[in-house]
Every structure is written in C-alpha cells, then in structure tokens.
Amino acid sequence: MRLQIEDASVVFPAPKGAAPTEALQNIQLTINDGEFVVAIGASGCGKSTLLNLIAGFLAPTSGDILLDSDLVQGPGAERSVVFQNHALLPWLNVQENVAFGLMLQGVSKAKRYEISDRFIDLLGLQNFKKASTYNLSGGMQQRVGIARALACDPKLLLMDEPLGALDALTRERAQELILRVWEDTGKSVFFITHSVEEALFMGTQLIVMSPRPGRIAHRFDLPFSRQFLQGTPARSVKASQEFIALREKVLDIIFSDQEML
Numbered sequence: 001m002r003l004q005i006e007d008a009s010v011v012f013p014a015p016k017g018a019a020p021t022e023a024l025q026n027i028q029l030t031i032n033d034g035e036f037v038v039a040i041g042a043s044g045c046g047k048s049t050l051l052n053l054i055a056g057f058l059a060p061t062s063g064d065i066l067l068d069s070d071l072v073q074g075p076g077a078e079r080s081v082v083f084q085n086h087a088l089l090p091w092l093n094v095q096e097n098v099a100f101g102l103m104l105q106g107v108s109k110a111k112r113y114e115i116s117d118r119f120i121d122l123l124g125l126q127n128f129k130k131a132s133t134y135n136l137s138g139g140m141q142q143r144v145g146i147a148r149a150l151a152c153d154p155k156l157l158l159m160d161e162p163l164g165a166l167d168a169l170t171r172e173r174a175q176e177l178i179l180r181v182w183e184d185t186g187k188s189v190f191f192i193t194h195s196v197e198e199a200l201f202m203g204t205q206l207i208v209m210s211p212r213p214g215r216i217a218h219r220f221d222l223p224f225s226r227q228f229l230q231g232t233p234a235r236s237v238k239a240s241q242e243f244i245a246l247r248e249k250v251l252d253i254i255f256s257d258q259e260m261l
C-alpha cells in the first residue's frame with residue numbers, strides 16, 4: 001500500500017476578525033509499504049494536521065491524498081490512529097479495549113478475542129488482559145492503545161506523539177518495542193515526535209517541518225532502526241558518530257527555525 005500526499009495545503013478559517021491559519025502549505029509526501037516516516041518540528045508547525053489529513057479526519061483545502069491512487073475521502077480500516085493520551089475506554093478492561101474496534105466492525109466475540117489476544121501477547125500485556133485500564137501505568141496504557149490500533153489490521157499506523165507522556169526509561173523501552181512490532185507486522189508507520197533522538201532512532205525517513213505555514217523543509221533517509229533490528233544495542237546506535245552528527249544537524253535546523261519566529 002502506498003499513501004501519497006500531492007501538493008496538499010490546509011487553511012483553517014479565521015475566528016471573527018482574525019486572519020486565517022495556513023497550517024500546511026504544498027505538502028508532498030509518499031509513504032511506501034513498510035516505511036516508517038517520522039515527522040518532527042516545533043509546536044504548531046502542522047504535524048497533527050498532517051496526521052489528520054492522512055487519517056481522513058480532515059480534508060485538504062487544496063491538493064489530494066491518495067491511497068494506492070484512490071482518493072482518500074474519510075477514515076478507513078486500512079489506517080489506524082494511536083493518540084498521545086491513549087484514549088482508552090475506562091469502563092472496559094484491557095482485552096475489551098483492544099477488541100473494541102473489531103466489535104465496531106461486527107466481528108464475533110470469539111473471533112475478536114482470538115485476534116486481540118495475539119496483539120496483547122505481542123505488546124507483552126498477557127498478564128493484564130482482565131485489568132482495568134485506569135490501574136495501568138502510562139507505558140502500559142500506551143501499549144494497550146497500540147495493541148488496539150493493530151488489532152484492526154491496518155496497513156498504515158498513525159501515531160501522534162505516542163510516547164510523549166512517558167518517563168525516559170519507559171520511553172526507550174517503548175521505542176524498541178514499537179520497532180520490533182513494526183518488524184514483526186510489516187506495517188507502514190507515520191509517527192510524530194518532539195524528540196530528535198527518538199525521530200532518528202525510529203524512522204526510515206525523517207521529515208523536518210518548518211512553521212507558519214507548515215512545510216516540509218528537510219528530508220533525511222535514516223539507517224538507525226535497521227541497525228538496531230539487526231542486533232546493535234539501542235544505546236550503541238544512539239551513541240554512534242553517525243547518529244550524533246545527524247542529531248546535531250537536525251537540532252540546528254529546528255533551533256534556527258525557532259529564532260525566526
């Protein structure tokens with residue numbers, strides 16, 4: 001599956017008396033099968049707007065979003081979203097939350113629990129199936145959110161700062177887990193983060209966005225997640241000369257954008 005954004009712009013209409021917000025301008029982006037595209041950029045540069053376009057929650061003001069050359073006209077089962085604040089349903093347990101999307105699709109109870117148990121295992125939640133989600137740690141709640149998104153078997157997983165609320169150690173563990181799940185399932189991923197280190201470590205392609213109006217200012221191909229999946233420890237990957245050099249370069253870009261505001 002290939003997702004293509006063809007020259008898309010988004011303008012939000014103005015509240016009374018104010019100027020409209022040009023949130024995205026002339027966005028050109030392709031997400032190929034199995035690719036892990038990471039977007040980074042200052043707050044307000046349009047990252048979530050871009051994700052909403054891909055998800056089909058929002059239509060572009062101009063330009064097109066294409067899925068295998070079909071026009072995207074709304075959300076669809078081949079795209080699934082993991083939100084920053086996990087958005088779990090507190091009255092359902094872990095298993096019921098993971099199976100929720102399948103229930104909406106009308107999948108029978110036995111079948112949806114069979115499918116959701118596979119992703120509960122993959123995310124290491126097998127001992128918490130019947131637990132209330134509000135008793136879980138932030139990292140585990142986020143894993144439930146990822147399992148729920150995967151259970152619907154999307155081709156493209158959309159994640160908006162999914163690890164932003166986690167402490168540093170849990171966050172590094174979660175990065176590694178997401179990469180292993182990505183490798184195991186062969187999904188395409190669009191992933192938003194504020195962390196340059198996370199962006200470089202996770203992606204196969206990095207887009208650096210610049211603010212007002214939001215544009216893709218730089219693109220980088222990234223080798224680091226593959227190095228990790230081929231056996232180099234995460235800390236060694238992140239401590240390599242190549243990694244540090246690119247990290248400084250991306251930080252320079254982001255800081256110089258900030259100064260222009």
Ligand SMILES: Nc1ncnc2c1ncn2[C@@H]1O[C@H](COP(=O)(O)OP(=O)(O)O)[C@@H](O)[C@H]1O
Nearest residue numbers: 012013021023042043044045046047048049050
């Ligand atoms: N529904 C909306 N209506 C009006 N303005 C919006 C809306 N959503 C986002 N914006 C504006 O568009 C810009 C980009 O927002 P967003 O995509 O949320 O940025 P990011 O996720 O990079 O922080 C911001 O200036 C924001 O205030």
Ligand SMILES: [Mg+2]
Nearest residue numbers: 047048049160
């Ligand atoms: Mg955002």
